[in-house]
Amino acid sequence: MPLFIIQGDITRSDCDAIVNAANNSLLGGGGVDGAIHRAAGPELLNECRTLHGCDTGEAKITGAYNLDAKYVIHTVGPIWRGGNRGEEELLRSCYRNSLKLAVEHECKSVAFPMISAGVYGYPFDEALEVAVSEISSFLNSSQDDLTVYITIFSKRDYKISRELFDDVNKYVKDRMVFKEHRFMCMGMNAAADACAADSSVEEFVKTHIDESFSRMLLRLIDEKGMTDVECYKKANIDRKLFSKIRSNESYHPKKTTVLGFAIALKLTLDETDELLMKAGYALSDSNCGDLVVEYFLNNRIYDINKINEVLFAMDQELIGEYYPA
Numbered sequence: 001m002p003l004f005i006i007q008g009d010i011t012r013s014d015c016d017a018i019v020n021a022a023n024n025s026l027l028g029g030g031g032v033d034g035a036i037h038r039a040a041g042p043e044l045l046n047e048c049r050t051l052h053g054c055d056t057g058e059a060k061i062t063g064a065y066n067l068d069a070k071y072v073i074h075t076v077g078p079i080w081r082g083g084n085r086g087e088e089e090l091l092r093s094c095y096r097n098s099l100k101l102a103v104e105h106e107c108k109s110v111a112f113p114m115i116s117a118g119v120y121g122y123p124f125d126e127a128l129e130v131a132v133s134e135i136s137s138f139l140n141s142s143q144d145d146l147t148v149y150i151t152i153f154s155k156r157d158y159k160i161s162r163e164l165f166d167d168v169n170k171y172v173k174d175r176m177v178f179k180e181h182r183f184m185c186m187g188m189n190a191a192a193d194a195c196a197a198d199s200s201v202e203e204f205v206k207t208h209i210d211e212s213f214s215r216m217l218l219r220l221i222d223e224k225g226m227t228d229v230e231c232y233k234k235a236n237i238d239r240k241l242f243s244k245i246r247s248n249e250s251y252h253p254k255k256t257t258v259l260g261f262a263i264a265l266k267l268t269l270d271e272t273d274e275l276l277m278k279a280g281y282a283l284s285d286s287n288c289g290d291l292v293v294e295y296f297l298n299n300r301i302y303d304i305n306k307i308n309e310v311l312f313a314m315d316q317e318l319i320g321e322y323y324p325a
């Protein structure tokens, strides 16, 4: 289910399928297309010749020959002509059709390049928006276990909304300067609040202190009226990992996994601290990634992909996790 943005050369990917940003002839070209054909070897071109081209927005699949992947999915992105010639819908259909082919061929992992964002001139930030929203809506409505990577070749090309980036960046810098010790006070405040509301300290201890991470997570899912599937999808976590957590009361999650659940459950900062504490973690004012997450929690922006776009821009570990095959 999860979606990750990673940096690298797609020809080195060991995903089941890699996607090629091809042209209508499917007979090779420059950019990522050239790199894939070079790495796969001449047999790829031989197979492509049998496909008789591909329309813009469509996708076709071949073997991957000398590549580590099993398949290459060739899709043809639109050439950017100012944005009013149906470019967005065509680019969306590239992602949709490629993902459909991947699922039909029982792929568990797929790596995409930034289709159309090179020679075809699609503005990078807009192409990223399309890629992220189309892939995540596909994953949200899919029953299949699929992990998707958007592969960014050069970090220099990577652009996200300037306004959002500047805002988060300012928050991170300000907080790094004025360190607070909110976390240390938090446990005491939560306990005091709970005790004021219900004088039974024992009750509080029973439901909050003794509770494991896994128990607390399942309780919160119930309290928020969510289904398990809704929750792990919004947390950018795959089904297998979620069932491990569900079935093992003493499961020890990664910090980024806990944060994924905090976002999915739309927790407040204090609730997030409490959930983190169950797994032995805390948000730190000297950790850039933590401050990015804190910014989003404070602003009640619970869009995991937006958060990951910013985390990637700041070279921080992304939120979410999948269970290795």
Ligand code: AR6
Residues within 6 Å of the ligand: 008, 009, 010, 011, 021, 022, 023, 028, 029, 030, 031, 032, 033, 034, 035, 077, 113, 114, 115, 116, 117, 118, 119, 120, 121, 122, 151, 152, 153, 154, 157
């Ligand atoms: N791994 C990952 N991404 C890459 C790699 C790589 N090895 N190489 C380049 N990119 P482009 P388009 C990125 O131009 O815009 C070809 O000639 C690159 O930085 O390859 O869809 C075809 O035959 C950029 O962000 O594809 C077509 O004629 C992204 O991949 C035309 O180019 C796409 O850049 C297609 O143009």
